[in-house]
Amino acid sequence: MLIRPSEVTPERVWQERRSLLGAAAGAVAGAVAGLGLHGPAAGAETERPNTLEQIGRYNNYYEFSSNKEVVWKLAEDFKPAPWTLVVEGEVERPRSWAIDELHRRFAQEDRVYRLRCVEGWSMVVPWRGFALAELLKESRPNSRAKYVEFTSVLRPAEMIGQRLATLRWPYTEGLRIDEAMHPLALVVTGLYGQPLPNQNGAPLRLAVPWKYGFKSIKAIARIRLLETAPVSSWMNAAPSEYGFYGNVNPEVPHPRWTQKREVRIGEVAKRATLPFNGYADQVASLYAGMDLQQHF
Ligand code: MTE
Secondary structure (H helix, E strand, O other), rough: OOOOOHOOOOHHHHHHHHHHHHHHHHHHHHHHHHHHOOOOOHHHHOOOOOOOHHHHHHOEEEEOOOOOOOHHHHHOOOOOOEEEEEEEEEEEEEEEEEEHHHHOOOOEEEEEEEEOOOEEEEEEEEEEEEEHHHHHHOEEEOOOOOEEEEEEEEOOOOOOOHHHOOOOOOEEEEEHHHHHHOOOOOOOEEEEEEOOOHHHHOOOOEEEEOOOOOHHOOEEEEEEEEOOOOOOOHHHHHOOOOOOEEOOOOOOOOOEEOOOOOOOOOOOOOOOOOOOHHHHHHHHHHHHOOOOOOOO
């Protein structure tokens, strides 16, 4: 049978590989079950991923635009290479990494995660990447390292949204160190088994699936270990609307809308939003004893 080149999308190749992997999965199921990563509630493996087109044509990326439908176009000329990632601050071994060094040092794996935006829409995304914990351990955080700050690149010449004062640039986010060390926290380098598209945060972004999407910072240039909590760009812009934690929580409404429901991109009916975006089994213990209404 002839297949036209246009039909061989990365998405289709990925789907085919996935069904092959499914056949072999029984053999390794015992091994991965121990990690607790790939159960249905963890990897969203039982949910149908959104298409590459859906994931790549509806983006929040304020460095380019606040209009989600034009970001991909405005990001076309962004240059994700060469790129340097700096890891510094409260660590024994500060260092910088070129992208190919990261690829050589850390084995990449495919992980299907749900992504829930604070605005009330969601997707299921087949990311490729490696555990953030592995990268942080390489720099040996010291005993003062309690938080991790992430900073996106600052390039107003290429990122036209950075010429406006919509947010404090460069975009900044943060995690508590135990959150950053959680095995679900992923440094993303790819999507559908291919290099990450510019509009999704090339060449490096986070995927922190139990938190609202704004925590999953794109185009990361610097990671800094800190003793005190950093103030993110969103906390700086609207402290009553965006807290440090950003955990998905249907019981805490955004001041301007409910968080009880969400619409999956490509669907019409709304579905219930799950505590910690469905990852509670794995992450709720990080917040034991905390008042989640107050620490939103
Ligand atoms: N990272 C940067 N640097 N700038 C942004 O504007 N938007 C965030 C997050 N990371 C954003 C960012 C928000 S609000 C969401 S919902 C996700 O990226 C969207 O990721 P996606 O476009 O890959 O779906």
